[in-house]
Amino acid sequence: MIFGATGDLAVRKLFPSLYRLFQKGKLDKFAVIGVARRPLTTEEFQNSVKDSVITALGKKEKIDEFISHFYYQSHDVADSSSYQNLKNLAQQIDDKYELEGNRIFYLAMAPEFFGPIALHLKSDGLTDVTGYKRLVIEKPFGHDLESAKVLNNQIRKAFSESEVYRIDHYLGKEMVRNIEVIRFANAIFEPLWNNRYISNIQITSSETLGVEERGRYYETSGALRDMVQNHMMQMVALLAMEPPIKLTTDEIRSEKVRVFRSLRMIKGDKINKYFVRGQYGAGLVEDQQVPEYRAEPMVDNESNTETFVAGKIMIDNFRWAGVPFYIRTGKRMTTKSTKIVVQFKDIPMNLYYQPEKLLNPNLLVIHIQPEEGITLHLNAKKAGGHLNAQEVKLSFANTGIHAMNTPEGYEKLLYDCMRGDATNFTHWDEVAYSWAFVDNISEVWEKTKAEDYPNYESGTMGPKAADELLEKDGFFWWPVNALDVDICK
Numbered sequence: 001m002i003f004g005a006t007g008d009l010a011v012r013k014l015f016p017s018l019y020r021l022f023q024k025g026k027l028d029k030f031a032v033i034g035v036a037r038r039p040l041t042t043e044e045f046q047n048s049v050k051d052s053v054i055t056a057l058g059k060k061e062k063i064d065e066f067i068s069h070f071y072y073q074s075h076d077v078a079d080s081s082s083y084q085n086l087k088n089l090a091q092q093i094d095d096k097y098e099l100e101g102n103r104i105f106y107l108a109m110a111p112e113f114f115g116p117i118a119l120h121l122k123s124d125g126l127t128d129v130t131g132y133k134r135l136v137i138e139k140p141f142g143h144d145l146e147s148a149k150v151l152n153n154q155i156r157k158a159f160s161e162s163e164v165y166r167i168d169h170y171l172g173k174e175m176v177r178n179i180e181v182i183r184f185a186n187a188i189f190e191p192l193w194n195n196r197y198i199s200n201i202q203i204t205s206s207e208t209l210g211v212e213e214r215g216r217y218y219e220t221s222g223a224l225r226d227m228v229q230n231h232m233m234q235m236v237a238l239l240a241m242e243p244p245i246k247l248t249t250d251e252i253r254s255e256k257v258r259v260f261r262s263l264r265m266i267k268g269d270k271i272n273k274y275f276v277r278g279q280y281g282a283g284l285v286e287d288q289q290v291p292e293y294r295a296e297p298m299v300d301n302e303s304n305t306e307t308f309v310a311g312k313i314m315i316d317n318f319r320w321a322g323v324p325f326y327i328r329t330g331k332r333m334t335t336k337s338t339k340i341v342v343q344f345k346d347i348p349m350n351l352y353y354q355p356e357k358l359l360n361p362n363l364l365v366i367h368i369q370p371e372e373g374i375t376l377h378l379n380a381k382k383a384g385g386h387l388n389a390q391e392v393k394l395s396f397a398n399t400g401i402h403a404m405n406t407p408e409g410y411e412k413l414l415y416d417c418m419r420g421d422a423t424n425f426t427h428w429d430e431v432a433y434s435w436a437f438v439d440n441i442s443e444v445w446e447k448t449k450a451e452d453y454p455n456y457e458s459g460t461m462g463p464k465a466a467d468e469l470l471e472k473d474g475f476f477w478w479p480v481n482a483l484d485v486d487i488c489k
């Protein structure tokens with residue numbers, strides 16, 4: 001059952017993803033009940049599913065067979081009789097498709113509905129099933145730790161922790177999933193993956209898009225809650241975790257939680273030493289003139305909301321003591337790119353020192369999007385010349401998927417949920433620790449108005465202070481554009 005089946009997420013991501021699973025033969029016995037307020041017939045709903053698939057994928061094979069599995073119910077989320085009707089419909093469909101009482105409830109709706117729907121599902125008997133019941137919850141999971149706890153308590157009255165699948169769509173991205181494999185399946189990386197050999201790690205997730213039509217939501221969120229609390233912190237955890245003893249959901253999650261527990265809690269007047277906030281002004285993005293954030297629809301013209309965050313995260317454990325993890329994310333930046341750069345320490349003595357050219361540090365670049373792959377930056381002798389070292393790059397590129405926020409991420413996550421694999425969904429403990437970390441920052445930023453907003457021009461890589469954050473540690477942001485060169489080909 002998809003609650004919010006006429007909304008943007010369902011139309012752009014969920015239906016195309018389900019279709020791809022269907023085409024690959026991964027959906028055998030299945031039916032989907034779409035639920036939303038507006039009155040639609042099942043036929044109208046099926047046609048909207050068909051349109052969404054064709055728009056997203058341009059494909060039509062077996063589309064009529066696919067949409068014949070879709071049903072619609074107009075629903076009032078606060079009214080028990082709506083749930084009674086839904087229960088009856090679900091029961092009929094269950095019998096027709098022999099679904100063995102297995103149910104997934106996907107809440108693709110505004111977050112204020114998550115708790116009430118979960119409670120109704122239980123009180124109105126939709127969770128009384130003979131098979132499995134699973135609840136998929138979209139972001140944002142709360143607004144801060146307190147509200148997340150309230151939401152979690154409501155949900156947990158109807159579903160156990162193992163039945164709750166909290167979506168973080170970055171965990172559906174191919175190369176985010178690859179981080180563990182790159183780390184734990186390669187003898188050349190794991191021995192070096194610590195503070196003896198790594199000088200710093202940089203994670204950039206930049207967007208060219210502005211806030212678009214989401215001003216109302218974004219004004220209450222900002223980049224810190226929208227991107228850092230979830231996607232950026234998840235990437236930090238995957239990069240920093242210890243090898244799990246087994247590749248099971250519980251073992252992996254518990255290693256990630258240990259990273260969150262080791263985060264250095266930055267508070268009060270230290271916040272602005274470790275974190276930089278920014279808000280975009282007008283500027284040129286991909287040759288288009290774009291307005292400042294404060295002129296966007298549904299945005300306060302004196303807004304204090306950050307559209308950019310850079311930060312230095314320290315993990316105080318044996319492996320990572322002293323190694324900064326720099327994160328940077330923002331809207332209306334130069335380029336759309338998510339990249340991780342692992343910078344290794346310099347070798348103790350440079351035999352190939354040339355006064356006019358320093359030896360390049362070794363870098364491992366993990367390209368998350370739009371290109372997918374890895375590049376290893378090494379030094380090697382220039383062919384034919386003297387013993388002069390020059391930079392060479394070893395690259396691997398995934399040939400498959402190249403679009404951003406593609407349905408493929410959702411496709412993988414939906415499939416995981418059907419199989420009951422919650423590894424790439426966030427456990428409550430991860431959510432809670434991550435909110436506790438981020439709340440310290442938002443508390444300070446909400447109390448103090450940023451007098452310099454807007455402090456970065458659209459089409460740039462953020463405010464100058466974000467560069468200074470690294471410069472004072474003797475580092476600089478590796479330019480994400482320049483790192484693309486080889487792998488794009």
Ligand SMILES: NC(=O)C1=CN([C@@H]2O[C@H](COP(=O)(O)OP(=O)(O)OC[C@H]3O[C@@H](n4cnc5c(N)ncnc54)[C@H](OP(=O)(O)O)[C@@H]3O)[C@@H](O)[C@H]2O)C=CC1
Nearest residue numbers: 004005006007008009036037038077108109110111138139
């Ligand atoms: N869109 C995206 O790309 C992403 C979205 N998300 C999250 O997914 C969730 C949904 O987002 P999105 O699809 O963009 O939102 P939309 O506003 O586009 O869709 C909301 C859906 O909820 C339904 N709805 C609203 N109020 C009610 C109600 N009282 N009773 C029943 N149905 C109702 C709407 O249908 P109707 O008007 O017919 O009632 C519609 O189907 C949000 O939590 C969002 O944060 C997360 C990541 C990305």
Ligand SMILES: O=C1O[C@H](COP(=O)(O)O)[C@@H](O)[C@H](O)[C@H]1O
Nearest residue numbers: 169205207226227338404405406
């Ligand atoms: O969760 C979100 O992510 C998108 C960025 O996702 P990506 O897959 O395109 O990198 C961001 O635009 C949005 O504001 C945020 O809610």
